[in-house]
Amino acid sequence: MPDPASLTGLRADVATASRLVAPSWPLTSFVAVNPLHGLEHLPFDAACAEARRWMGARTHLPLTAYREVRRQGGITDHALRAAIARRDPLVLLEEPVVVNGEPIEALDIVLLDLVDGPVTDPGEIDTVEPWVASVRDYVGIWCAGFTAESGAATAMPHRELGFYRAWRRLGRRDPRLRQLIGADGRRWVGMLPDEPAAALDVAMTALGIDPSERLDVLRSLVMTIPGWAGFARWSDEWAPTDHDGAKLRMIDLLTVVAVIHAAAGRPVDVPSADLIDEAASRALRATDAAARIDATRSDQLRRIGEILGRVPEAERVAIWLDAHELAHRDEVVATLATPPAPTPSEPIAQLVACIDVRSEVLRRHLESVGPYETFGFAGFFGVPVRWRPLGSTRAEARCPVLVTPRYDVAEIDDAAAPAGGADAIAGRRHYRAGAHEAFHHAKGGLGTPFALAEAAGWVLGPIAAVRTFARRFRPAVPRTGATTRPAVALELDPTSGLPLAERIQAAEAILTTIHLRRFSRLVVLCGHGSHTINNSHAAALDCGACGGAAGGPSARVAAAILNDPEVRQALLERNIAIPPTTWFVPAEHDTASDAVHLLDLHLVPDDHRAAVEQIERDLATAGTSASAERAERLPGDRRGVRDRGRDWAQVRPEWGLAGNVAFIAAPRSVTRGLDLGGRVFLHSYDATADAESVALETIMTAPLVVAQWINSQYYFSSVDPETFGAGDKTIANPTGGVGALRGPSGDLAVGLPEQSVAVGDRLTHQPVRLLAVMQAPIDRIEMIIQRNPGLRALVEHEWIHVIARAHDDDGWMERTPAGTWLSSLSTPSAADASARATAGDPATMAR
């Protein structure tokens, strides 16, 4: 009988080991997350070292890719020098190496090595041992069966007992297990304790693992099946309490993997921390550098070796990354130095869009069409609700995963609905939504697709043929949570929806955070979603602030709140006066087509209809311009850019958030009219109206964090698509509604597919860490960093970079990892920045 204390200790080790992988959300609500989320308590470099060790991952682009960016002007030597000096200022104090009477500075020798030195980086370790691959395939099949969300008819028996117990009852009879562990192994499994931690303890003992080694062995086990482990971490820590699917627990998963190893008598390999032979690398690099500067004497070679010894192999790419980020930072700063366009004194309408980088393009073009004023706010508009559309039986969270939805809001029939009557509208939507859900459940299940093919193949075949040859055959159908313009009203009854106090608080939070105090007659709240078909990763294109769903419902809820007379009355007592002539209209921006649909138009007062028609026209014009801009970046036929979402053979309906580089929290007056290239998260913020820093703290602890998750996911999916990305989308095999496999079996694919960040070997996304640009008093920013440990870790461990200024006329200050603020950016020269702002990064770069 194992010692109870030993078992709880083992459970704690499992929890610690699980931190090696990020939680992986089900594919239906794809949430961008930093793949190294569990390592954010470490500095970025240290976390990368852990990833290289445990995952065999590449954490930076290869040297050759950075060098190509330099050749194309994306990184200057000045930026490289600055990056070297920032990382190791003592290199500036090194005595120069004298060659033929000429002193050569240590900095220049390091630069020479970075630019022309030999490539000694071993890169990622992709090879998976055949045994590990076999275990991964076998366990993956059982994980898929266990987690399938296909309904009770095909649910795996015993799954209510948990994965280990269910597998022990059923998996033991699987002939594939016999191939792995033999008949004796299967008998041994039959004798194991039924409690997973106890069985894991027995397996550890059988493998001869000392308690002091357990944690490392568990980490290794996690990495034998990282995709499913990520899903297990989601189940353990993030799954909603009412999640109706089976929960794959980490303790169960690791127990099964450990038991198979133990039953087969296969030791668990713990990777070494020393992947790089530093001495050999340094000698090779020193010899190469010496030859390049004609240093032939042994003392010169020794000195060069000492200098290059200051830059271990792993730091070479880290310096390149720093330089790349400096270049991007200076480009952003140079852009912000451009005089912005004036804010219209009397805007004809206002539009509040999500902070998503794609909204920046739409806002810019709308402002160029006419005197519109736009704002940026998190796309769930501050109302953390679970949304149940009319006709659906499922309610979905519509808020960032950082927030627990507190209230349910459902669509209900509006008795006053026009034309055809609410009942008929509701009936049609019930039917369509029900059929839609049933079809996609059947398609996504494990066994049901066979029956679906038999039952519906006769009609789906011709439809498929028509879709293939006529892309405009039918519009893309929204997934669950349809936001087509229904003539139904929202239920916001205080007794069953959002209580009045919550509605008032939400309204105040929206208006205060973005400091909206001057109201036009029409204010559009514009969420966004991406309507695409035949896209396993469609949710990755939707709104991250809405938990990987389209933002139309959130906009509708927020607009209903802000149009509510009771709410407006209460806001008056808080010195927020919304004129009675102001009407809030919800909208949804389809980022695949750049069409903006105004919603709930049946609720608009008659005297606002003309204004609505005008903004509809202007949004259409802005959408056309935005899609033309988008077409420049997308491969293929530019003419059909707005129809790509309807093309079921199209693997890149849009670029999503590829290219994201910075997060700006400032008044729009700072950025209005500036072309930020669809690469910047834009949050409206006015420090002069936020004396208590409540809004600033909200922005820095929520939208900025979500942006960092998105940025990190794009970063790592770009630098190592094999480890951190989902691979080729064309062979993605959605399984049971929880994720996708790369082909018929194996591990769950996590992260973004290759087609989200690259075209072939050419990266579209420039992998750099997020730059947070804040316009607010430095002491307030620092206070918020200091009292929020999670945020502090992101800043001080260099997961994000922060620059700030208090006022428009101030210079930008840089927050260093050590907690100081530099009054002037240690930038490359002004000429560099200016040149780069003109040239920019290459449109694509080699990977």
Added chain:
Amino acid sequence: MSDLSSLTASGLTRMAKIEVVVDGSDEAAVRDLFLAAGASGYTSVTGVSGFGHHGHHQGRLLFNDRASLSMLITVVPLDRASPLVEGVRRLLDHRHGVLFVSEAWVSRPDYFAEPTTS
């Protein structure tokens, strides 16, 4: 303590109260340890603010339920305390947080003696 000892005579039962303050992201792990060690329940307080070894900790945030600290409290029979403490200590070897263990006197020991089945 002599006063507390007399509580036994009053019909109260001595148990162990375990309080853990951890990052919100570690709350699930602590909850699992509580239940695995045989606790029949727990109390969870999210959005805990304070000051300590790692500086200030802001309390509840408007749009982030995960970033602040959580305090988890459970009461277990004395024989279950040691394994639970071992598990939490092991977790805190690698994560930020603090652990407090103290005596508690309860009037309905059966409430705390039956482990949950979940």
